[in-house]
Amino acid sequence: MSESGAQLLARLEARRCLKDIEPRLFPEDGGPDQGAVVELFGLEGTGKTELLYHLLCRCVLPEAAGGLEVDVVFVDTDYSLDMLHLVSILDSKLSAALLAGADEAALRSCLSRLLVVHCYSSSQLLLTLHFLETTLSSRPALALILIDSISAFYWVDRCEDGVSYTKQEEKLSRCAELLGRLLRDYRITVFATCHAIRRPAVPSSSSDSERSYLCRSWQRLVTHRLLCSRQKPGNNVAGEGGDDQEQRRHQIFTVHCTTSSSMVKASWSSSFCVTEAGVEFLLESEENKCAARQ
Amino acid sequence: MVVLREGMCPGLDEDLLRDLRAADIKTVEDLVSSDIEGLAQKCSVSYKALFAIRRVLLAQHTAFPVSGADLYEELLSSTAILSTGNPSLDKLLDSGLYTGEITELSGGPGSGKSQVCFGVAVHISYQLKQSVIYIDTTGGLAASRLLQMLQAETSNTEEQMEALQRIHVFRLFDVYALLGCLYSLRSGGLQQASVGGGSVKAVIVDSVSAVISPLLGGKQNEGMSLMIQVAGVLKTMAKDFNVAALVTNHVTRSGSGEVQPGLGVSWSHIPRTRILLERVEKAVAVSRPSLRSAKLIKSSRQPCHIKEEFDLQWWSRSEKGSSGKRKLDETDS
Numbered sequence: 043m044s045e046s047g048a049q050l051l052a053r054l055e056a057r058r059c060l061k062d063i064e065p066r067l068f069p070e071d072g073g074p075d076q077g078a079v080v081e082l083f084g085l086e087g088t089g090k091t092e093l094l095y096h097l098l099c100r101c102v103l104p105e106a107a108g109g110l111e112v113d114v115v116f117v118d119t120d121y122s123l124d125m126l127h128l129v130s131i132l133d134s135k136l137s138a139a140l141l142a143g144a145d146e147a148a149l150r151s152c153l154s155r156l157l158v159v160h161c162y163s164s165s166q167l168l169l170t171l172h173f174l175e176t177t178l179s180s181r182p183a184l185a186l187i188l189i190d191s192i193s194a195f196y197w198v199d200r201c202e203d204g205v206s207y208t209k210q211e212e213k214l215s216r217c218a219e220l221l222g223r224l225l226r227d228y229r230i231t232v233f234a235t236c237h238a239i240r241r242p243a244v245p246s247s248s249s250d251s252e253r254s255y256l257c258r259s260w261q262r263l264v265t266h267r268l269l270c271s272r273q274k275p276g277n278n279v280a281g282e283g284g285d286d287q288e289q290r291r292h293q294i295f296t297v298h299c300t301t302s303s304s305m306v307k308a309s310w311s312s313s314f315c316v317t318e319a320g321v322e323f324l325l326e327s328e329e330n331k332c333a334a335r336q
Numbered sequence: 337m338v339v340l341r342e343g344m345c346p347g348l349d350e351d352l353l354r355d356l357r358a359a360d361i362k363t364v365e366d367l368v369s370s371d372i373e374g375l376a377q378k379c380s381v382s383y384k385a386l387f388a389i390r391r392v393l394l395a396q397h398t399a400f401p402v403s404g405a406d407l408y409e410e411l412l413s414s415t416a417i418l419s420t421g422n423p424s425l426d427k428l429l430d431s432g433l434y435t436g437e438i439t440e441l442s443g444g445p446g447s448g449k450s451q452v453c454f455g456v457a458v459h460i461s462y463q464l465k466q467s468v469i470y471i472d473t474t475g476g477l478a479a480s481r482l483l484q485m486l487q488a489e490t491s492n493t494e495e496q497m498e499a500l501q502r503i504h505v506f507r508l509f510d511v512y513a514l515l516g517c518l519y520s521l522r523s524g525g526l527q528q529a530s531v532g533g534g535s536v537k538a539v540i541v542d543s544v545s546a547v548i549s550p551l552l553g554g555k556q557n558e559g560m561s562l563m564i565q566v567a568g569v570l571k572t573m574a575k576d577f578n579v580a581a582l583v584t585n586h587v588t589r590s591g592s593g594e595v596q597p598g599l600g601v602s603w604s605h606i607p608r609t610r611i612l613l614e615r616v617e618k619a620v621a622v623s624r625p626s627l628r629s630a631k632l633i634k635s636s637r638q639p640c641h642i643k644e645e646f647d648l649q650w651w652s653r654s655e656k657g658s659s660g661k662r663k664l665d666e667t668d669s
Contacts, residue, residue, distance in 0.1 A: 085601065085604070086601070086604040086605045086634065087604075087633075087634050087640070091636075092636075102404075115401065116404075120568075120571065120605070120606075121571040121572065121574075121575050122608070124608075124636060125404070125407055125408050125411045126411060126412075126415065127636060127637070129408055150405050152404075153403070153404035153405035153408055154403055154404065154405045155404070156403070156404030156405075157401040157402070157403060157404065158401065158402050158403075158404060158407050159399050159400070159401045159402070160399055160575075161399050162399075162568060162572060165337050165338070165363075165365050166397065166398070166399055168365055168368075168369070169364070169365065169368060169394060169397050169398045169399075170398045170399045172368050172369070172394060172398070173394055173395075173398040173399075173400075174401070177401060191605075194564075195564075197557060197560040197561045197563070197564045197602060198561050198564050198565060198568075200557045200560070200561060201557050201558050201560070201561030201562075202561070213365075216365070216369060220369070237601075237602070237605045238601060239601055239602050240601060241590075241591075241601050293639060293640060
C-alpha cells in the first residue's frame with residue numbers, strides 16, 4: 043500500500059527504545075527491545091494489572107520525575123482500568139519528585155500522553171488495531187501498547203465459531219498477525235496480560251497450568267514471558283485484622299521472567315509488594331528478611 | 337463479525353457486494369484486513385472508491401481512543417461510592433460499593449449472602465433514595481422481608497412504600513433469560529426504571545452461580561462462554577451507566593481443603609472485589625445465631641485477608657454501640 047511522505051517519515055523515525063523500562067524485571071541486558079512482545083501470565087490477584095500500571099507510570103511521567111515521556115496506548119478488553127487508582131500512583135510519584143511546577147498541570151500532561159481504547163469483542167479488537175495504525179503514524183512519540191487482557195475473549199471465541207480449533211482461533215490469530223506487522227513496521231513494544239485458566243492441582247507443581255493456551259500466532263509473537271504468582275501471606279495468625287502495615291508487607295508477589303529472544307535464553311526472578319505508591323520491588327536482602335520473619 | 341450489507345456506507349451497492357463476495361470478502365473484518373490494491377483490480381472498481389469505503393466502515397465499527405485526561409475528568413464526575421448501610425462491611429469495602437465495578441459476595445448455604453443483598457437494596461432505596469435492580473435467580477426474595485427491614489428504619493408507611501417502589505425485581509431461572517434481561521436493561525431498561533424515582537445506582541444479581549454452574553464442566557465450552565458473556569454485559573452496564581454491580585456466588589473446596597469461591601478460575605478474574613462470608617462458630621455458644629464474618633479475598637484497594645464481623649439482625653448498626661432503634665421481633669414470620 044502506498045504511503046505519503048509524512049507517513050513514511052513517521053514510520054522510520056526512531057521511536058523510543060524501552061529496554062530500560064524496568065531493569066528489575068528482566069535479566070541483565072535482556073529488557074524488551076523494539077519489536078518485543080512481553081506476556082504477563084498468572085492467576086487472579088497476582089499483580090499483573092498492578093505491574094501494567096507501574097510500567098504505564100514509568101512511561102508517561104516527565105523525565106524530571108524518573109519517567110520516559112513516551113505516549114502509551116492502553117487497550118482495555120475487560121474493563122479493568124481503574125483510572126482513579128492510576129492517578130493516585132501518578133500523584134504520589136510526582137509529589138515524591140517534588141516538582142516545582144503546578145501539580146495539576148503536570149498530572150494533566152502525563153495523562154494526555156495516555157490513550158485508552160475499550161474493546162468488547164475480538165472482531166472489534168481487530169478493527170481497532172487497524173485503526174490504531176493511523177494513530178501510530180500520526181504520533182511518533184507512541185512507543186508502547188499495553189493490552190489488558192489478550193485472553194478476555196478466549197471462551198467466547200471458542201464457542202462462537204464451530205468445532206474446529208482453527209476457526210475458533212482465527213480472530214485472535216488475525217489480531218496477532220496484525221500486531222506482528224505493526225511491530226515490524228513501526229518498531230513499538232507491546233505488553234499484554236493473559237489470565238491463567240487452570241489452577242495447579244498441587245500447589246508446588248505448576249508446569250501444566252503455566253503453559254500458554256492461546257493461538258500459535260500469538261505464542262510465536264511473544265519474546266518475553268513473565269510468570270506472576272503470589273506467595274502465601276506469612277503465618278501471622280495472631281495478628282488477624284490487626285496491623286495493616288504488617289499485613290501488606292507479607293503480601294509478596296513474585297515474577298519469573300523467561301526470554302526466548304535473541305541468542306541468549308535467560309531467566310530472572312524478582313519480587314515486589316504493592317503499596318500506596320504502586321509497585322515496590324524488594325531487594326534480595328529484604329526478601330530474605332521477610333522470609334526469616336515467617 | 338459484521339456481515340457486509342448494501343447501503344452500509346455510501347458506495348457499497350449491490351454490484352460491488354456481489355464482486356466482493358466472489359472474491360471471498362463477506363464481512364467488514366475481511367474487507368479491512370485485505371489488500372485494497374489487489375481487491376480493487378479483482379472487483380474492477382477504483383482504488384480510491386474502495387479505500388474510501390474501507391475508511392468509512394472502519395470508522396463506523398472501531399472503538400475510538402480516548403485521551404487519559406478526558407477519561408479521568410469523566411470518571412471524577414461520575415464515579416460514586418454507595419455505602420452498603422453496614423459499617424463493618426463498608427470498612428471492608430473501603431467505604432462502600434464503587435460504581436463501574438463488579439463486587440462479588442461468596443459464601444456457603446445459610447451464610448447470609450441474600451440477607452446482605454436485601455440490606456444493601458433497602459439501604460440504597462431508603463437512605464440514598466436511588467433505584468435498585470434486583471435480579472433474583474434462586475427464588476429467595478420475599479417482599480415481606482424487605483418490608484420488615486424497612487420497618488426497622490422508619491415507621492412512616494408512605495416512605496416504606498416509596499422505598500419499596502424503588503426496588504425493581506426480576507425473577508429468572510436460567511442463563512438465557514438472565515442474558516436477555518441484562519441486554520434489555522442495557523438498551524433502555526435502565527432509563528425506564530429510573531423514571532419516577534432516583535436513577536438506578538445498583539444492580540444486584542442473586543445469585544449468578546445458580547444459573548451458570550449447572551452448565552459448567554464436561555466437554556462443552558458453552559457454559560464458559562455464557563459465563564463470560566454475562567460478565568461482559570454486567571461490566572459494560574456498570575461502566576456505561578455508572579452503576580455498582582453486586583453478585584453472589586457459592587463456594588467449593590480447593591485441592592488443599594480450604595474454602596474458595598465457586599465458578600472456577602476463569603470467573604475469578606471478573607469481579608474487582610471479592611468477599612467471603614462465613615458463619616461464626618463461637619456465636620452458637622453465645623446464642624447469637626445471626627453473627628457473620630466477612631473476609632476480603634481480593635481487592636485492589638485494601639490489604640487482603642482482613643476480616644470483619646457483623647450481625648445480620650441489626651444491619652445499620654456496628655458491633656459496638658447500638659443506637660436506640662427497635663430490635664426486630666424474632667417471632668415475626
